[in-house]
Amino acid sequence: MDEEKALEVLKPTISAIPNDRVIAITVPVNVLVRETHDTVRCARVDAEALATINYTSEKTDNLEQRAGACQEAESLWLEENHCANNAEEDWAALREQATEAKFDTIHTFKYAYRNVDNVMDAISDIDDGSTHADTLQDISDLVVLGRKHPEPLQAINYDLTKLDDLEKLGVDASNALAIANENRLSGSEAKLLRDKSYTYLKEGLDELRAAGKYLFRKDEKRLKRYQSKYWKKRNDAYKKEASEEPVN
Template identity: 55%
Template sequence: MSNTDHLTALKDKIQAVEDGSIVAITMPVNIYLQEAEDMARCARIDIAELATINVTEVQIDDLQARIGACREVQSLWVEDQHKANQAEDLWADIQVQANELKSELIHTFRYAYRKDEHLMSAIADIAEGSTNSDTIQDLNDLSVLGKGNTDALTAINFDLTKLDTAADIAVNGADALAVANGSRQRGSDTKVLRDKAYTYLKESVDDIRAAGKFLFRNEPKKLKGYTSKYWKKRNQSVKKESDVESEI
């Protein structure tokens, strides 16, 4: 089965993991997945011995399926993160242009319409908003207001094409912001699924690792297959730092 198939087959069980049961990810997921793959390979080789303490081939197959599912959803999360970053970069570019044009239009309109109490009140209302959504709506409102009252703008030689630009940015900005918000939400949902898949995988990894460490406690070569190289290296590094500090 492919990793996609494994995720499809296990998705309901993964989603059933309670939010409160999600474990913290304390090492890079790609390293964890590779260590799990390596351990599963060792377990298949050692299956006859593991069977003596009730570790079955079905459990090894299940471990492999959980690895595949977690690897697939990790890839989906990375992809969503990439898409979200792209969408946010696009919105960031538009946002700068939008804020600058909004500021320019409000500044210009306040001068051009300074003698019109009604228009000045409308401009004041538009100027109040400061959120991204406000900016998008404000540009459209300013475009409509300006196009409906061009005489005062023409009198001060204002470039009326900027009103069309404001309307265009409002449309493009709304689309970009929607994509960015949607990408962030999808990324958040996928991350939760990834974290649950990791938790579901860790349950199986911990069981088989514990069995291997118990069974091969007196066989260093086989024991290596059930020991995390990542944490062994990290622990050695911490010990060296501690030894250096104690010598100071």
């Protein structure tokens, strides 16, 4: 069964895993998936022996399916994360442009409308906004204000087409923010699915390894098949580093 199909089949079970059961990713996903496939191959060789302690071939097949589902969930998460990063970059760039354009326009308006009290009051209200949402709304308000009272702007040779450019910038920035927010939500959902898939895979692999370690506890060669090469390598490196530390 391919990875996409595996996730489709197991997704209801994976999604039902409670959030408080989700474990931290301590082994890289690709490493855990690879070690699972390696261990599954060993389990198929040892199928008859494992069956004597009720570790069935169905469990082995299910574990392989879990590995495929986890790999697919990881791929989906990486894709979502990449899109989210691009959307965040687009929003950040437009946010900076919008903020700068807002304050430039406010300074211009304050000069142009310095003798028009009711417009100055409106500009002061607009100037009070500080959040990103305020900035986008403020840009829209400035455009409306400028179009409603064009004469003072024309009197200082202000190009009224700048209001069109400002309006477009506000729309573009609003769209970028909406996309970024949508990707944050979908990205968090994809990450949770990946984390739950990882948990489900790790639980299944731990069960097989526990069975293998019990069954072959007196057979060192076969026992190694059910141990994590990743953690053995990490532990060996740690022991080597510790042994090389100078003694005070």
